Amino acid sequence: MMKKKIIVAIADGLGDRPNRELGNLTPLQYATTPHLDFLAAKGSTGLMDPIAPGITVGTDMGHIVLFGHDSTKYPGRGPIEAAGVGLDLIEGDIAFRCNFATYDGSVIIDRRAGRIRKGTEDLAKALNNMQIDDVVFKFKEATEHRAVLVMRGEGLSAQVSDSDPKAPNDGKPYNEVYPLDDTPEAKKTADILNKFLQKAYCQLKYHPVNIDRVAQGNLAANFIITRGAGRMTQIPHLGDELGFSCSVIAGEDTVLGVARLSGYTAIQHKNFTGNVDTDVALKAKLALRELETNDIVFVHMKATDVKGHDNDPKGKAVAIEKFDEMVGYILPHLPQDAIVALCADHSTPCEKGEHSGEPVPVVMSGAGILADSVQTYDEEACGKGRLNRLTGHQFIWSLLDYLEVVPKQGN
Ligand SMILES: [Zn+2]
Known part of the structure; x- marks a missing residue:
């Protein structure tokens, strides 16, 4: 037959x-x-x-x-979104959904960076392949203000909190990432991710895309907020x-x-x-x-x-x-x-x-x-x-x- x-x-x-x-x-x-x-x-x-x-x-x-x-x-939302924008994931990667946001050094002014539509590809390139200690960061833009972040390295965990202050919390500080359990893996992931968020801010603050945006009266997309950590497991x-x-x-x-x-x-x-x-x-x-x-x-x-x-x-x-x-x-x-x-x-x-x-x-x-x-x-x-x-x-x-x-x- x-x-x-x-x-x-x-x-x-x-x-x-x-x-x-x-x-x-x-x-x-x-x-x-x-x-x-x-x-x-x-x-x-x-x-x-x-x-x-x-x-x-x-x-x-x-x-x-x-x-x-x-x-x-089900591997969690982070790995699915990362695969959706074409990032190749390997077992053990920790993936996050992200927003480009506007930060003034103390509070998040806009969680969506004025719903930025153009220039996120260039901004993402400035962050992609950044390395902190033994962890490599993969970063890619998605639709509008959205993006995905992948942490790759030994001894990482998805048991970390969101840095996204969640709607409608514009005008408040972002949340420091903290471990959700007592493992050294969760602590390491939170510590290195917090360093990344600050380093990303330094990279994005004076990026030509943001200088142009501010000159045109738009909000700068100068900060990354993260949520929905998931550990890549093979389907x-x-x-x-x-x-x-x-x-x-x-x-x-x-x-x-x-x-x-x-x-x-x-x-x-x-x-x-x-x-x-x-x-x-x-x-x-x-x-x-x-x-x-x-x-x-x-x-x-x-x-x-x-x-x-x-x-x-x-x-x-x-x-x-x-x-x-x-x-x-x-x-x-x-x-x-x-x-x-x-x-x-x-x-x-x-x-x-x-x-x-x-x-x-x-x-x-x-x-x-x-x-x-x-x-x-x-x-x-x-x-x-x-x-x-x-x-x-x-x-x-x-x-x-x-x-x-x-x-x-x-x-
Ligand atoms: Zn549906």
Whole structure:
């Protein structure tokens, strides 16, 4: 029997609740989604809990699960963000999420350095590869005022506090980093990181980018604040272990970071904006191209989650229609024996404006997959499907089984 090929389309934060603004429909029920409904009508549907019912997950953890891993393999946000911006991590590295901030020598004036957009690449270069004692610092800019920091050396620990004073604490001093346990590793990490923060301030204070910014009346990006320390631990490379190849197409660094740590090919493009104006035709085209040389391709869209956070149910319905459009570009060009799956990493109900622990609707559809009686893709209809209610791990491994890579139990 021929091995199948699989495309998994992920609408971030898709799941929702009945919303008064939409006549008590969910955004997915309200939106017009002919392609998603077509797949639901022809395939098996169900409801998926990323980890377990009622357990809320972040996009990072949601994708750890969707990319086939056990949730215990979660390495922490720092390493995921570092991998997301393309820093190569090795076992034992300590990674942090950072902001460029504005510091006047005693207090943080702005935690986001006036939401700086330009020049962070040059500023980051001034800090990258700095060495203090036996620790080397890797530093790279991310979107806007965000950046990532990696400490590499012997005897380091992620058990250190945040230097970020957290919103809304502009106008207060930054927090000295202190060890969170009694180990010499945590003490060493905190001591050296505190030295780095001061040294970075000296480097950035008179950097030409900041001299220009101040001359133009902007806030200087002259300080680094850190949070979310995580120790890099290797995530299993499932593709190598089981024998399949995988590619992930996304605009969001977090998703790309989990993909890279998983050993999958991560594909990004400047037209992937992380919002409703993202280039869905290009996403579809790249997904089909990647499917030619890979067994499984994940294609991710962020806008659905963004609109959930914005408490914008009508906007979320528009984002869902863009997701439908993307799937519509893919369907006519699929190879024979292809399977298309629809899912999400978690729910982001508009009325809450945050992630929730509710399940998300899922579909698997294509050659060899039984249809159930469900005709539309939404939270209510998929609750009647033949996949019933399953975990993210069960859903993804059911798909991997169609690649004929999941080892048989027993004899
Ligand atoms: Zn998400």
